[in-house]
Amino acid sequence: MNKYNEVSALLERLCSAKGVSGAENRAAEVAAELLEKYMPVKIDPLGSVTGTMGEGNIHILLDAHLDQIGLVVTAVDEDGFLKVAKCGGADIRVLAAAEVTVHGKEDIFGVITSTPPHLSKPEDSSKAKDFDEIAVDIGMKREDALKIVSPGDRITFNGSFSRLLGNRAASPSIDDRAGVAAILRCLEFLKNKKLNCKLSVLFSVQEETGGSGAQTGAFSACADEAIAVDVSFAAAPGISSEKYASLGGGTMIGYAPSLDYEMSRCLSEIAEKENIPNQPEVMGGKTGTNCDEIQVSGKGVKTALLSIPLRNMHTAVEVCDLEDIENTARLMAEYILERSAANA
Amino acid sequence: MLETIKELCAISGISGRENSVRDYIIKKIEGYAEYSIDPLGNLIVFKKGKNPAKNKVMLDAHMDEVGMIITAITSDGFLRFAKVGGIDSRVMLGRTVKVGEKGVSGVIGIKPVHLVEKGQEADIPKPDELYIDIGAKSKEEAAEYVRLGDAAWFDSDFVEFGDGFIKAKALDDRAGCAILIELIRSELEYDTWFSFSVQEEIGTRGAMASAFTIAPDYAIVVETTTAADISGVKDEKRVCICGDGGAVSFMDRSTIYNRELFDKAFEVAKEQDILCQPKTLVAGGNDAGAIHKSRGGVKTLTVSVPCRYLHSPGCVIKYSDAAQSLKLIGAMAEEFAKW
The missing domain is CATH 3.40.630.10 (Zn peptidases)
Incomplete structure (x- = not known):
């Protein structure tokens, strides 16, 4: 029907597999199955999905993180409500009455408690409640809850993958399943191409809690160059279009002191040459992405960052434009082909 | 029943x-x-x-x-709305909604917490700052699907859970x-x-x-x-x-x-x-x-x-x-x- 159907289906499948930081197994299973079409796959000691293919004088690593933000159960209270803390950078402003899934011995439905306007003062509605004032309602008594739920269980925010107008989509966990999807689409573009380089893929765990997966995965890969694919901020009401990216405006090519300037330049030049929509994203120091860990792993790795514009980051309604994912994939593929040819 | x-x-x-x-x-x-x-x-x-x-x-x-009524379409295709009935803004942020006679899907957006100034992470946007994003790239594209005065409502399914509870x-x-x-x-x-x-x-x-x-x-x-x-x-x-x-x-x-x-x-x-x-x-x-x-x-x-x-x-x-x-x-x- 439309040329974005494949990436849409891929992203939907990736987003439907849950995986909060440190408990990425289900997301990892799906990602591993999808990656296996292109290369042999391993799961590393921390749980990251890794794969390597080809041989050559240069070794390029592609990274995207598997984990999504969520909550973690800290206790079951006397009435059977679950007390929770954040796991990754959950936004407290979107918690009231949010629907969640508690990943206990089985997946169970829950609603985060909130107070209706009838019982609160008008001024209360200008401040979000913090974790000490909320709990997850699973509609069970304490003794029944304890049979299914234990402290440490992860909780994800419910929300289905929905298509908006044009080629836009909304879902939880587009951060960073969009990056995983971009790498898989890149491999699809490269499928029948002869490569003179070694290519590794890292779908890393625990980015949202500090980047342990990227740090260890990049060490094991020991690549010469790396490209990390993550999401970054797109303009929306209250978010300046001068400072932030345009949704659907193309892949964001990162420029930062910690990123390899030649790689960034090379990506921009290829994008211009191949007419791939792109926009620069300039940062003044580190990037706040896996690049920060990958760059300093082992003896050091030249690192570049490609970002997919995203709205409402860290909510259950993250919005992206599928065209941006596809363009990120194309640019990565063209970059790999060029580096492969140059090092033949 | x-x-x-x-x-x-x-x-x-x-x-x-x-x-x-x-x-x-x-x-x-x-x-x-x-x-x-x-x-x-x-x-x-x-x-x-x-x-x-x-x-x-x-x-x-x-x-x-309770729900929403569309009051304006911004130049970049976002929908502004008024609340219909008493709704606390806190339960609206980051939610999916349906809009208008065609039931177009949309989301109520929020500035990512990463971009919020330190000390303001719990501040809820004012009601007139709220908006619905239906994915439109322009006012014209949005206007093909939505008219001012259209209704919008929460997109929420019916779930039975726990000990005889219902969510909807x-x-x-x-x-x-x-x-x-x-x-x-x-x-x-x-x-x-x-x-x-x-x-x-x-x-x-x-x-x-x-x-x-x-x-x-x-x-x-x-x-x-x-x-x-x-x-x-x-x-x-x-x-x-x-x-x-x-x-x-x-x-x-x-x-x-x-x-x-x-x-x-x-x-x-x-x-x-x-x-x-x-x-x-x-x-x-x-x-x-x-x-x-x-x-x-x-x-x-x-x-x-x-x-x-x-x-x-x-x-x-x-x-x-x-x-x-x-x-x-x-x-x-x-x-x-x-x-």
Whole structure:
């Protein structure tokens, strides 16, 4: 029907597999199955999905993180409500009455408690409640809850993958399943191409809690160059279009002191040459992405960052434009082909 | 009744746009009673009982739900809206919604917490800063799908969970509508009048007209009300408790209820072994506010299904409370008819 159907289906499948930081197994299973079409796959000691293919004088690593933000159960209270803390950078402003899934011995439905306007003062509605004032309602008594739920269980925010107008989509966990999807689409573009380089893929765990997966995965890969694919901020009401990216405006090519300037330049030049929509994203120091860990792993790795514009980051309604994912994939593929040819 | 509640909650019907809800109710009661639609859109129903009633009894439930109405489209294709009914902005942020006659999918956006200034991470945007993103790239693209004045409503499914609980949008007051439908479809002892009312959420507009038209001697308002029986809330602050049956009001922000009727409800509940509880906080208001002041005054009772997270996309009730409320309301209607 439309040329974005494949990436849409891929992203939907990736987003439907849950995986909060440190408990990425289900997301990892799906990602591993999808990656296996292109290369042999391993799961590393921390749980990251890794794969390597080809041989050559240069070794390029592609990274995207598997984990999504969520909550973690800290206790079951006397009435059977679950007390929770954040796991990754959950936004407290979107918690009231949010629907969640508690990943206990089985997946169970829950609603985060909130107070209706009838019982609160008008001024209360200008401040979000913090974790000490909320709990997850699973509609069970304490003794029944304890049979299914234990402290440490992860909780994800419910929300289905929905298509908006044009080629836009909304879902939880587009951060960073969009990056995983971009790498898989890149491999699809490269499928029948002869490569003179070694290519590794890292779908890393625990980015949202500090980047342990990227740090260890990049060490094991020991690549010469790396490209990390993550999401970054797109303009929306209250978010300046001068400072932030345009949704659907193309892949964001990162420029930062910690990123390899030649790689960034090379990506921009290829994008211009191949007419791939792109926009620069300039940062003044580190990037706040896996690049920060990958760059300093082992003896050091030249690192570049490609970002997919995203709205409402860290909510259950993250919005992206599928065209941006596809363009990120194309640019990565063209970059790999060029580096492969140059090092033949 | 569970299936009826499920189907009713799936229908969209913000205040002033109750048509689809009304159509559904008519389909359910066709053949069981006589009905008419008044100028405001209230569905007024007369159900013949086995006996004529000594007193004219009216049962009321409102058809409308809280939601949004589109007020503007921005130059870059986002939709601005006004809240319809009392909704706390905190339950709107990061939610999926449906918009307009085409039911276009949208989301209520929020600035990522990463971009919020330090110390302001808990600050909720002002109501006029809220917007819906339907994915449109321009005002023109959005205008192909949405017109100003279109309704928007929460996109929330029906879920059964835990120990007999239900989650859905619009349980306030489709649970009440379902109870009335159930009564209309059953055999009643006495002639009874019903009002499926419009526009409760913006100030009980519909019930003002329907109560005038029906001119009852007694009224029972069938509602949902705020259950605060949640973590960290104790004793009377819980207002009412899921699982303890229908909540009977002695006073709220719009009505001081007739004490005799309030007492009678507990007496009848005790006799007939029906679970019910007092609503332990003077808060909220409902169609009783309009009905008890109608014409020369109407003795009014309110029985509500306790509902957690009222006026949010994720309202929660315990089904057994709806079942117990149905019994109590049926019994009270009979009492009042012959009182």
